[in-house]
Amino acid sequence: MRTVLNIIWLILAGLWLFLAYVLAGILLCIPIITIPWAIASFRTANYALWPFGRTIVAKPSAGVGSFLGNVIWVIFAGWWLALAHIASGIALFITIIGIPLAIADFKMVPISLMPLGKDIVSTREGAFDRTLTSR
Numbered sequence: 103m104r105t106v107l108n109i110i111w112l113i114l115a116g117l118w119l120f121l122a123y124v125l126a127g128i129l130l131c132i133p134i135i136t137i138p139w140a141i142a143s144f145r146t147a148n149y150a151l152w153p154f155g156r157t158i159v160a161k162p163s164a165g166v167g168s169f170l171g172n173v174i175w176v177i178f179a180g181w182w183l184a185l186a187h188i189a190s191g192i193a194l195f196i197t198i199i200g201i202p203l204a205i206a207d208f209k210m211v212p213i214s215l216m217p218l219g220k221d222i223v224s225t226r227e228g229a230f231d232r233t234l235t236s237r
Contacts, residue, residue: 104155104226111203115190116151119210122186123147126179139175142217149213149222153206157225164219172216183214 108116127143130136149156161168172180191207194200213220 107154107202107206108152110199111153111206112151114200114203115194115207116153119183119186119190120147120151122183123150126183130179136174136178138171139178139218142175143179145222146213146217150210153210155224155226156222158213158220159223161219161221168219171218175217176215180215180217184211187211187214 123143124147127140127147130140130143149158187207187210191204194204194207
């Protein structure tokens, strides 16, 4: 089901949001000092392209530096990326098939505003994810 949702997402909203994050990353690569934000933008672009089957978790090592970096991020790129998620989420909510996609779109608003100090991890549990104690 994740693959089907990801393909529908890619067609309806994912490609455009991916391109917005890539554009933000390219623009943030121009001044050398903002390259860490560009890397965060490219990482989030990958998540915006294929979101189902992955989730966002806070890094335990994130501290004041991540917070200050997120403040700078909101000023330069975060607010218009969050608006893009909100606009596409509203457009997806109009159709019945787009409601689960709109919910996923709205769940991406926090990472579009504050990507530093977050990790994107897989939610899939395969045969290699089990430990010996889980029998």
